[in-house]
Amino acid sequence: MEIMLEEIPGFLQSRDKFYILTHQYPDGDTLGSACALAIALQKIGKKVKVLCNDKIPPKYDMLFEGVMSQNFEPECIVSVDVADVQLLGSKLEKFATKIELSIDHHASNKKFAMYQYTEPGSAATAEIIYNILKIMKIEIDIPLATCIYTGISTDTGCFRYANATPRSYRIAADMLEKGVDACKINRIMFDMKSRERLEIERKVLDSMEFFYDNKCAIIHVTQEMMQKANATDSDVEGLASIPRQIEGVLVGVTIREKKDGSFKISVRTDEEINASLICEKFEGGGHLCAAGCSMTGSLQEIKESIVDAIKDFILD
Amino acid sequence: MEIMLEEIPGFLQSRDKFYILTHQYPDGDTLGSACALAIALQKIGKKVKVLCNDKIPPKYDMLFEGVMSQNFEPECIVSVDVADVQLLGSKLEKFATKIELSIDHHASNKKFAMYQYTEPGSAATAEIIYNILKIMKIEIDIPLATCIYTGISTDTGCFRYANATPRSYRIAADMLEKGVDACKINRIMFDMKSRERLEIERKVLDSMEFFYDNKCAIIHVTQEMMQKANATDSDVEGLASIPRQIEGVLVGVTIREKKDGSFKISVRTDEEINASLICEKFEGGGHLCAAGCSMTGSLQEIKESIVDAIKDFILD
Numbered sequence: 001m002e003i004m005l006e007e008i009p010g011f012l013q014s015r016d017k018f019y020i021l022t023h024q025y026p027d028g029d030t031l032g033s034a035c036a037l038a039i040a041l042q043k044i045g046k047k048v049k050v051l052c053n054d055k056i057p058p059k060y061d062m063l064f065e066g067v068m069s070q071n072f073e074p075e076c077i078v079s080v081d082v083a084d085v086q087l088l089g090s091k092l093e094k095f096a097t098k099i100e101l102s103i104d105h106h107a108s109n110k111k112f113a114m115y116q117y118t119e120p121g122s123a124a125t126a127e128i129i130y131n132i133l134k135i136m137k138i139e140i141d142i143p144l145a146t147c148i149y150t151g152i153s154t155d156t157g158c159f160r161y162a163n164a165t166p167r168s169y170r171i172a173a174d175m176l177e178k179g180v181d182a183c184k185i186n187r188i189m190f191d192m193k194s195r196e197r198l199e200i201e202r203k204v205l206d207s208m209e210f211f212y213d214n215k216c217a218i219i220h221v222t223q224e225m226m227q228k229a230n231a232t233d234s235d236v237e238g239l240a241s242i243p244r245q246i247e248g249v250l251v252g253v254t255i256r257e258k259k260d261g262s263f264k265i266s267v268r269t270d271e272e273i274n275a276s277l278i279c280e281k282f283e284g285g286g287h288l289c290a291a292g293c294s295m296t297g298s299l300q301e302i303k304e305s306i307v308d309a310i311k312d313f314i315l316d
Numbered sequence: 317m318e319i320m321l322e323e324i325p326g327f328l329q330s331r332d333k334f335y336i337l338t339h340q341y342p343d344g345d346t347l348g349s350a351c352a353l354a355i356a357l358q359k360i361g362k363k364v365k366v367l368c369n370d371k372i373p374p375k376y377d378m379l380f381e382g383v384m385s386q387n388f389e390p391e392c393i394v395s396v397d398v399a400d401v402q403l404l405g406s407k408l409e410k411f412a413t414k415i416e417l418s419i420d421h422h423a424s425n426k427k428f429a430m431y432q433y434t435e436p437g438s439a440a441t442a443e444i445i446y447n448i449l450k451i452m453k454i455e456i457d458i459p460l461a462t463c464i465y466t467g468i469s470t471d472t473g474c475f476r477y478a479n480a481t482p483r484s485y486r487i488a489a490d491m492l493e494k495g496v497d498a499c500k501i502n503r504i505m506f507d508m509k510s511r512e513r514l515e516i517e518r519k520v521l522d523s524m525e526f527f528y529d530n531k532c533a534i535i536h537v538t539q540e541m542m543q544k545a546n547a548t549d550s551d552v553e554g555l556a557s558i559p560r561q562i563e564g565v566l567v568g569v570t571i572r573e574k575k576d577g578s579f580k581i582s583v584r585t586d587e588e589i590n591a592s593l594i595c596e597k598f599e600g601g602g603h604l605c606a607a608g609c610s611m612t613g614s615l616q617e618i619k620e621s622i623v624d625a626i627k628d629f630i631l632d
Binding site: 153158159160161166167168169170173174176177182186187190191193194195198201202205206214245 | 469474475476477478480481482483484485486488489490492493498499502503506507508509510511514517518521522524530557561562563564
């Protein structure tokens, strides 16, 4: 059943031992939200443990600075920023039917918990956690502020995406006043690159080809390129935004070979061109400016098919 | 003489025909501030013209959408975001001794105007303009909000740098409420790359070498590389931040060949290593984490000298 924001503090206060679940392939919002909630609950004398399917990437270590590591049997299981129990990952799926409270900002939330609070207008789940802490009158110190700021900043691409609202900025301002080192957080979250990421980026830039008077740019990433760069899946995240960033490019395409030899195609377009319609030609879909599809065949064949499919859109 | 913020509206209201000067190599803050002030003054019936030494790069066109183009003889000359008359550039230097009001946020401001308002705590001059508009009770519409948001966002690196204050975030929040398309602005200001920039970045990444157990990374840009990429000086801006962004790198060095064949060295370091002390070895200097020097010789000799100079700092 749905629960109101104002009911969450009472819910939390009436229980004592919490597991807080995050989603797999964790990001700054699921971890920032979980750690913020954990720190807050610790402050009012509760036992709390943050769980994640995956090993936490070192860049998120700072979020855990205020979180105590304890072992105990949980009395209550809460999930944060988890839109669907399938996103818990194999290690946490045993909790799927036992989640008592789910706090999330995804409109697509599957409402799997006994009590569900979903706020799709929120840029980050961390914004919801901030509002809960305010109602609970919990003092926000630097470790808490670090978690909340990180959640908001990472989910809005450092205030770049359209999901950032005035409230996102205002909460961030409050966190700065609590002493958060926003500059350091953003450097770690956005500016740092692994050697492997650098290598694969270099190779991907080398693969770039232009079509239709430079209005279409295509890059590719093969398993061989990834192996040579010693890159993992997390190193190739976000590459799909590269071709569209080039001045004059209206359609940016990224062709990524998967482990099974098939290809995942990501199409990013200017508002004038419908990415979703391009991908529908290959039984894919998505949004106006960002869509995708899967294809099989040789890289060259796939590239030719896509270039051909784009023709009508770009020459209109 | 110094003037107080509260005196600026009266100053502006008592004059009718304004030239607003910006600094050369214009950025989002000098242009955003100038255009915001121009739009505001137009709203209260003044004649205004924004001047810049350089051709305005197309990405700033949107700032000028609310600015009328008029020809007239000025009654009053105002400069915004100009720290020193030398930064006006050759085309505007004739106004250097005639500036009646200077509005700026650089602590290094040379106080060249008859009336001077400098607020070094302000992340951007656009924040000062916003405060002036508030006192003047000028309604902020989308064109005005676009100018103010752009000034703040560009001067804080999209809220990434340490200069962004709670006020910066809160004014940005206000501008979002006025209907500004922050997502579009930030995409244009931060994500767009020219083909030439892409080319030179690719070449620069290929030049990267690592030393001292990958704790030092060095890149170089030669005139030949720039010619091959068809790149201008503006295309190589910001390259110096690349080597330090790699995980584990404590000292990032960029060696850039100038047109006269000499080299400009930029050193970026982690807080543990003093970049300024490294550059002092070559009669340069700077700050703790960012410093520079000039050197002559062959690229290879220079690289060897720098690698050698860094040794003591990195192996400590």
